[in-house]
Amino acid sequence: MSDEEKQHGVSVHTGFPNPATDRSLDTLDLHQLLVPRPNSMFLFRIRGNKWKTQGIFDGDIAVIDRALAPRKGDRVVWWHEAHGEFAISLFENVPHEANVWGVVTSTIHQFVRETRASKAKGQNR
Numbered sequence: 001m002s003d004e005e006k007q008h009g010v011s012v013h014t015g016f017p018n019p020a021t022d023r024s025l026d027t028l029d030l031h032q033l034l035v036p037r038p039n040s041m042f043l044f045r046i047r048g049n050k051w052k053t054q055g056i057f058d059g060d061i062a063v064i065d066r067a068l069a070p071r072k073g074d075r076v077v078w079w080h081e082a083h084g085e086f087a088i089s090l091f092e093n094v095p096h097e098a099n100v101w102g103v104v105t106s107t108i109h110q111f112v113r114e115t116r117a118s119k120a121k122g123q124n125r
Contacts, residue, residue, distance in 0.1 A: 034106050040067035042102065044077065044086065051088060060109045062088065064102040075104040 035041045046060045054075075056062070062077070070076045070091040078098045080087040086101065094100060 034063050034108075037065060037067050040102075041065055041105075046088075046107070055109075056088070056107050057109060059113065060107045062104050063106040063108070065105050066102040068103040068105070070100050070103050077101045077104060 042064045044062045044064060046056055046062055047058060049058050051057075056075075064077050068074075072092050074091045075088055076091045076094060077086050077088055078094050078100045079085075080098070088104060091100070091103075
């Protein structure tokens with residue numbers, strides 16, 4: 001594993017894993033990857049399909065860091081006063097009077113979502 005892979009906690013596996021090499025790999029820690037600053041990180045559930053062309057879909061989870069200073073090209077969460085709700089936009093498209101709440105660092109897209117009803121009944125599909 002390269003030093004860069006170790007630093008970011010990511011390794012690439014192809015083919016059938018070799019059990020002998022398992023001890024040399026670091027564990028994949030989603031918390032380390034997605035929430036490097038727990039005191040400033042928040043999770044928002046996305047509603048609507050406005051960002052589907054950008055790969056963000058209804059029901060996805062946005063990982064937001066309030067400690068990061070937004071830069072051009074960043075997706076940010078800001079309070080939309082007229083609609084009384086949060087909105088996501090590219091930083092350069094946020095209205096000047098709006099307050100940026102945080103920077104979207106990642107999104108989580110679940111391909112299969114277990115419903116509460118099926119979970120309660122012990123049904124897994």
